[in-house]
Amino acid sequence: MNVRRLVPADAPGYRDLMLAAYAQHPDAFTSTPQERAALPLAWWEARVTDAPAANECVLGAWTNDTLAGVAGLSFETRAKARHKATLFGMYVRPAHRQEGVGARLVEAALEAARGRDGVGLVQLTVSAGNRAAQALYARAGFVPFGVEPFAVAVEGGFVAKVHMWCDLDLSRAHPAHLQSLAP
Numbered sequence: 001m002n003v004r005r006l007v008p009a010d011a012p013g014y015r016d017l018m019l020a021a022y023a024q025h026p027d028a029f030t031s032t033p034q035e036r037a038a039l040p041l042a043w044w045e046a047r048v049t050d051a052p053a054a055n056e057c058v059l060g061a062w063t064n065d066t067l068a069g070v071a072g073l074s075f076e077t078r079a080k081a082r083h084k085a086t087l088f089g090m091y092v093r094p095a096h097r098q099e100g101v102g103a104r105l106v107e108a109a110l111e112a113a114r115g116r117d118g119v120g121l122v123q124l125t126v127s128a129g130n131r132a133a134q135a136l137y138a139r140a141g142f143v144p145f146g147v148e149p150f151a152v153a154v155e156g157g158f159v160a161k162v163h164m165w166c167d168l169d170l171s172r173a174h175p176a177h178l179q180s181l182a183p
């Protein structure tokens with residue numbers, strides 16, 4: 001398995017994978033397939049930009065030239081929030097589940113967050129009841145810190161979202177922040 005950051009040339013495959021994800025798992029993702037299918041390819045290309053300082057990056061796991069899974073990471077831009085990154089859009093194709101693909105992607109996302117100056121924690125939300133994803137995140141070092149009730153509306157009701165965070169090493173984030181916040 002090869003894990004690497006997606007680049008604009010990967011946008012069509014990334015788009016197809018995520019449209020399947022939204023359709024298969026309406027409880028796990030906030031976007032609907034219709035909302036995302038309506039976006040131009042340029043939107044997906046922008047999401048997988050390879051600019052080094054981009055606010056978002058997406059990691060992809062490849063097995064035999066197939067994009068088996070993806071995980072996104074977004075970075076805060078405002079000075080007071082720059083110590084936080086957010087993991088989003090985690091998905092592994094059904095045929096490749098329980099093979100360690102998800103674990104490799106989370107590990108790669110945490111590595112990418114560590115590589116960004118001043119980032120000290122990664123946060124995410126996961127739907128209550130999504131045991132596979134919650135177990136995956138817990139094994140990677142994420143801990144829950146709250147539950148948002150009625151977070152997303154799905155067919156038949158509402159789903160709550162569990163908020164989780166992973167401490168990378170907050171002390172590393174502090175000095176740069178204190179300097180950048182000085183008057």
Ligand SMILES: CC(C)(COP(=O)(O)OP(=O)(O)OC[C@H]1O[C@@H](n2cnc3c(N)ncnc32)[C@H](O)[C@@H]1OP(=O)(O)O)[C@@H](O)C(=O)NCCC(=O)NCCS
Nearest residue numbers: 028090091092097098099100101102103126132133135136
């Ligand atoms: C959640 C998901 C990404 C896991 O990917 P995966 O590649 O199957 O995960 P891995 O094989 O790397 O498993 C790593 C760990 O996750 C947990 N896990 C994975 N699948 C699990 C399952 N079905 N039940 C319970 N735990 C599970 C386990 O802790 C596992 O550790 P183990 O190998 O010691 O059992 C995948 O099931 C998926 O894409 N689900 C649909 C979309 C989704 O829910 N995304 C998350 C949105 S927040």
